[in-house]
Amino acid sequence: MNISHELKEDQVLLNITLTSDEIKEQVTDQLKHLRKTAETPGFRPGKTPAALIEKKYGQAVRFSVVSKATSNEAVSYLKEQGIKTIGGFLMEQDDNSYTPEQTDYQLQVSTGLLPQFPETIDSNVTLPYYTVQVDDAEIDQMISNAQESAGERNEVEDVQEKDVLYVSVQELDDKGEHASEGIALEESFLMPQYVTNEEIRAEILKAHKGDTLTIDLQKAYDGSEVEIASFLQIKQEEVKDHTNAFEIKINRILRNTPHAIDEKLFKLMLGPTTEVTNEEELRAELKRMQESRNASMANDIFTTVVSKYVVEKIQGLPFSDKHLALLLNEKTEEETQEEYDERINQVMPYVRYQCMVADLNKQLGVEVSDGLVRKIVREGVMRQVQAAGLGQLLSNDDFIESLVNNAMEQNNDQLFAAKEQAKEQALAAKVKELVTLDEQEPLSVEELYKIHTKLQREINTLLKFYDEESEDEESAPEEE
Structure with a gap:
């Protein structure tokens, strides 16, 4: 031949x-x-x-x-x-x-x-590197939240800001009398801390069990239809029909007593196998977890930075889409040719990006380990368990491992996504060693999320995951 x-x-x-x-x-x-x-x-x-x-x-x-x-x-x-x-x-x-x-x-x-990547990845390339602020107040808040969550509710006579007040409600007419066809509830509840009007909140805080108050809900909640509808147990669009004051009788007051910082709290926060025995050790462990999370967040956002860098650099490079299309699913019987072409065109920018990431990993000698893929699958499984309201099972290693093993064996979209994510993370780790890092001022977690969202939106636009019009709409509030 x-x-x-x-x-x-x-x-x-x-x-x-x-x-x-x-x-x-x-x-x-x-x-x-x-x-x-x-x-x-x-x-x-x-x-x-x-x-x-x-x-x-x-x-x-x-x-x-x-x-x-x-x-x-x-x-x-x-x-x-x-x-x-x-x-x-x-x-x-x-x-x-x-x-x-x-x-x-x-x-x-x-x-x-395969087109040549247009730039040598070395110290001549400068990429931003974001880190997370060390926040001791966050640890205080974590402990406080855990104490509140594990606390015990007791019935009391007076009112404090975080108490839950169980009340009966009666709508009044223009004369201040019970409205014959007005709203009447045997039980609703309110929390003084969510009443936005300071004068009315102060009035509530002076009250006791058994007291009856006359409250203008529109004023109390600054016209918030969401809060008023929730309190009156009606639809938001019905709020406008109930603008008179309400007579509110306090029937019960429940106060949460925060749980003590003890062994039970340590296990609730860190899992049943924790060896932490005092508050100092608890804070040290939470600090370690915070540092680990911060490092993980910094790596995650740098992976996004590298992805954006690659996507930007390959714009306009000559890729043969007709040959790449052969790697994708064939036209189904249900699809018209127009629908098939549209589907292929939608994913093609991402396929080009995938090809370049794979080649860069090969050029730079990057190996994507099975361990990294498994780690990403595990993180996804734990998010799913948490989202399902089964957070108590996160500390059950055998249960989590069985779900991970099942996901690894199924070889489905979840595993495919994990493998692609592993390629991106492995590339970013290597790029971090080679390029010049422009270290930014440490940011709060909230600020970092905003940066990450902005970067991901820019990547999605370049990959044509949504059109420019919707992109402009999403960007508009930030521009204001």
Whole structure:
């Protein structure tokens, strides 16, 4: 077999020639096998004449053998020549008859040419590096929240800001009397800390169990339909029909007594196997967890920075989309050609990006470990468990591991996404070693989330994950 190539802007053409002698043995073997297994009317199994088998299957067998042989040799040739390609092979020219009389085969196939990344990734490249502020107040808040969550509620007589007041409610008319057709509730509840009007909040804080207050809810909640509707147990659009004052009687007052900082709280915060025995050790462990989280957040946002850098650099590079499309799902029976084309066009920018990330990892000697993929799958599983309201199971390692093992075995979209994410993280870790880092001022967690959201939105726009109009709409509030 003889192969030569021609390089085009976004593809490589392979001119291939081979002789019938090179495929003769394989063709003969396959035709013999077909003769043994073919069921032909009028002939016993295995007794179909060879000429009939040749007439019926000969061309298809030769085409199959030639296609397989040239495909394998083409892959080896491209590797030997150091030509980086993307996508599958397309037949560009095939005038062969694939008959027994043909002695030489000539054909031309093409595949996509991977464009060169336009920049050397070294210290001449400068990328922003974001970190998280060390926040001791956050640890105080974590402990306080845990104490509140684990606290005990007791019924009391007076009112404090964080108490829950169980009240009966009666709507008044314009004369300050009970409205005959007004809202009347046997029980609702309010919390003084959420009453926005200071004067009314102060009045509530002076009250006691059994007291009756007359409150203008519109004033108390600064016209918030959400708060008023929740208190009156009505729809938001109905709030406008109930603007008179309400008579509110305090029937019960519950106060949460924060849980003590003790062994039970340590286990609630850190899990049943924790060895923490005092507040000092608790704060040290929370500090360690905070530092680990902050480092993870810094790495995550740098991965996004690197992704944006790569996506920006490959804009306008010549990729052969027709060859890349061969890697994607074929057109389904339910799809029209227009729907199929639209689907392919939507994912193509991301496919180009995937190809470049894979090549950069190869260039930089980056290996994506199974351990990293498993770690990402585990993080996803834990988020799903938390979102399902089963946070108490997060400390059950056997349960979590069984879910992770199941996800790894299924080889579904979740695992595919984890593998792609692992490639991005591994690339970012290597890029971090090579480039110059422009270290930004440490940010709060909230500020970092905003930066991350902005970066991801810019990436999505470049990858055409949503149109420019919706992007402008999302950006508008920030511009104001």
